Amino acid sequence: MDFFPLYQDIVSSRSYYEEADYIGEDLDDIPEEFKQPYIVWSSDIQNKLQEVLDVSNIIFGLKQAGASYVNARFPNKKIIGTLILPEANLFKNCLNIENPFNKLCNIYFVNEKKPTLIVLCNYNISQERAYAWSRYLLSNVKTQKIIIYDTLDATEIKTDISCDGLPHPPYIRKLTTSNFESNDDIKILETPNFVQGCSASIMSWCEINNVKAVLYLSLNENIYGKSETTVETIAAYDKTFNSLVKEEALSSGSLFNSEQLKNIFKSNFVNKSNTVNKSLLYT
Amino acid sequence: MLSFIPKSGFDVSNLNNSILILPGLNNIANIGQLTIDLLITSLNLNRVGYFDSPYLLPIIGSDPYRTNKNSNFLATNIEIYQNEDKTISIIQIRSPVISKNGNTMVKDLFDWIKSIKFKYVVLLSGADASRGNDKLLESNRLKIMRTGALNQDSDFSKVIEQIEWTKIELHPEDLKENNTYDIYTSAVNIDNGINFSQPETVETGQSPLIPGCGFAYKLYETCNEGQIPLLFMMWFTVEGDNVADAFLLAKEVGKIINKDDIKWMYPESWKFLFGGLALSSLYTS
Numbered sequence: 001m002d003f004f005p006l007y008q009d010i011v012s013s014r015s016y017y018e019e020a021d022y023i024g025e026d027l028d029d030i031p032e033e034f035k036q037p038y039i040v041w042s043s044d045i046q047n048k049l050q051e052v053l054d055v056s057n058i059i060f061g062l063k064q065a066g067a068s069y070v071n072a073r074f075p076n077k078k079i080i081g082t083l084i085l086p087e088a089n090l091f092k093n094c095l096n097i098e099n100p101f102n103k104l105c106n107i108y109f110v111n112e113k114k115p116t117l118i119v120l121c122n123y124n125i126s127q128e129r130a131y132a133w134s135r136y137l138l139s140n141v142k143t144q145k146i147i148i149y150d151t152l153d154a155t156e157i158k159t160d161i162s163c164d165g166l167p168h169p170p171y172i173r174k175l176t177t178s179n180f181e182s183n184d185d186i187k188i189l190e191t192p193n194f195v196q197g198c199s200a201s202i203m204s205w206c207e208i209n210n211v212k213a214v215l216y217l218s219l220n221e222n223i224y225g226k227s228e229t230t231v232e233t234i235a236a237y238d239k240t241f242n243s244l245v246k247e248e249a250l251s252s253g254s255l256f257n258s259e260q261l262k263n264i265f266k267s268n269f270v271n272k273s274n275t276v277n278k279s280l281l282y283t
Numbered sequence: 284m285l286s287f288i289p290k291s292g293f294d295v296s297n298l299n300n301s302i303l304i305l306p307g308l309n310n311i312a313n314i315g316q317l318t319i320d321l322l323i324t325s326l327n328l329n330r331v332g333y334f335d336s337p338y339l340l341p342i343i344g345s346d347p348y349r350t351n352k353n354s355n356f357l358a359t360n361i362e363i364y365q366n367e368d369k370t371i372s373i374i375q376i377r378s379p380v381i382s383k384n385g386n387t388m389v390k391d392l393f394d395w396i397k398s399i400k401f402k403y404v405v406l407l408s409g410a411d412a413s414r415g416n417d418k419l420l421e422s423n424r425l426k427i428m429r430t431g432a433l434n435q436d437s438d439f440s441k442v443i444e445q446i447e448w449t450k451i452e453l454h455p456e457d458l459k460e461n462n463t464y465d466i467y468t469s470a471v472n473i474d475n476g477i478n479f480s481q482p483e484t485v486e487t488g489q490s491p492l493i494p495g496c497g498f499a500y501k502l503y504e505t506c507n508e509g510q511i512p513l514l515f516m517m518w519f520t521v522e523g524d525n526v527a528d529a530f531l532l533a534k535e536v537g538k539i540i541n542k543d544d545i546k547w548m549y550p551e552s553w554k555f556l557f558g559g560l561a562l563s564s565l566y567t568s
Contacts, residue, residue, distance in 0.1 A: 131337045158555040178355045192552040195342035201341035204359045208333045
């Protein structure tokens with residue numbers, strides 16, 4: 001369901017009524033071996049995987065907003081592989097592997113100040129599969145630090161709106177592991193808000209395994225009941241620029257100006273068939 | 284597949300001989316989870332370890348109990364807490380189990396509980412009061428069940444008798460008599476004028492269904508067969524504002540763990556449980 005106030009991907013904890021169907025046995029009609037994610041590596045790094053996958057930082061760009069910002073922030077990255085999730089719907093993809101509208105999860109390598117892996121994921125991953133996806137990827141790499149860019153839906157934010165009203169982009173919050181030393185002034189995501197899905201699975205792994213990690217969450221805009229990325233959503237991510245430099249993930253660069261931000265938005269979110277709400281896309 | 288990862292510096296043997304309290308999986312109104320939140324905040328417990336399971340949906344958030352306003356505390360989906368004197372250990376499960384993997388999760392939990400020598404286990408769950416008969420609705424909302432191993436504990440039996448919980452104790456045999464039809468909806472059908480005749484009972488060997496308990500009864504059964512001393516506390520309720528239910532159930536738990544004088548504090552995560560205040564601009568004239 002995809003209309004206000006009902007949204008997709010609602011996982012009900014009230015599944016107690018389903019227990020009658022499942023109480024007898026654990027049902028799963030697809031064999032386990034056909035559900036596992038797998039990585040296809042590029043031929044030139046097949047022989048030196050161990051060397052390439054021992055990095056200082058991994059940067060995840062999740063959902064189209066996070067992926068588009070990270071893609072623009074690291075223009076000199078080199079593609080080294082792609083992570084396939086068997087159920088991901090790829091039929092609208094084109095042959096150009098770097099097309100931002102392709103539903104893919106590409107893995108890149110960049111060596112700005114320190115060796116860094118970049119993972120840009122554009123396909124939807126259900127909450128039930130987030131664990132398998134994230135654990136498979138993290139079991140193949142070694143890293144000291146993880147930085148994740150993801151989005152928050154405006155309808156899911158719980159905050160006191162009586163004085164300030166509903167929050168609007170640019171609005172950014174973060175969550176860090178217990179061992180992460182913060183070096184920016186971005187606020188922590190306030191209780192009782194929480195995060196689900198792939199970023200939650202990655203951060204849980206980091207917390208449990210004592211790997212330093214930070215998750216940056218930029219707010220999507222609520223447009224006619226749908227959660228949509230705007231230029232301001234991407235602009236909010238740029239508040240992390242100084243952190244990226246301090247974490248030695250970036251060696252140079254500068255903040256994006258408004259023209260650059262609009263171009264990032266146009267190249268990732270506007271295609272020929274996507275002309276609705278034009279006035280809201282170019283604020 | 285359930286892995287336990289203790290916090291650095293925590294000795295796992297500190298869990299031995301403590302009372303373990305945990306919520307039922309996927310129970311109605313999340314009564315188990317709400318009660319556990321109250322207990323953790325009010326008893327001032329500290330996190331001592333994490334679990335990693337592929338069968339729970341992943342979630343994270345900042346400190347739900349606000350024990351330290353400046354902390355970098357990252358809450359995960361299943362964690363264990365303990366008090367300073369190591370007498371009470373509490374598992375909090377913050378996300379639902381994927382239904383089709385519920386039985387596997389129950390088995391994993393049972394295996395882990397068996398590996399630690401807990402004094403006994405307290406399992407908290409909601410149960411659906413809307414499907415109860417008149418007798419159920421007129422009685423105490425709390426019902427308990429004990430495993431065979433806990434029945435043999437004479438000290439515990441004395442405590443149960445002292446607080447008069449023998450009156451609210453259910454026995455598996457009582458439930459098994461009606462295992463082919465829903466004992467709860469039979470009353471509703473009669474009230475609605477639908478002709479109802481009790482079918483012949485056929486021994487199928489299946490677990491009785493307690494609506495709203497999720498996988499809690501399955502865990503009780505597994506612990507019963509595995510000789511784990513476990514007290515199953517069911518709180519009959521319906522969906523809605525269940526804060527009062529959690530508070531009442533927590534008070535009952537306090538009787539069992541010898542903590543009658545707890546100063547109850549609501550956790551920070553209960554803020555905006557039903558949304559925030561309305562926009563003040565709606566009311567300007």
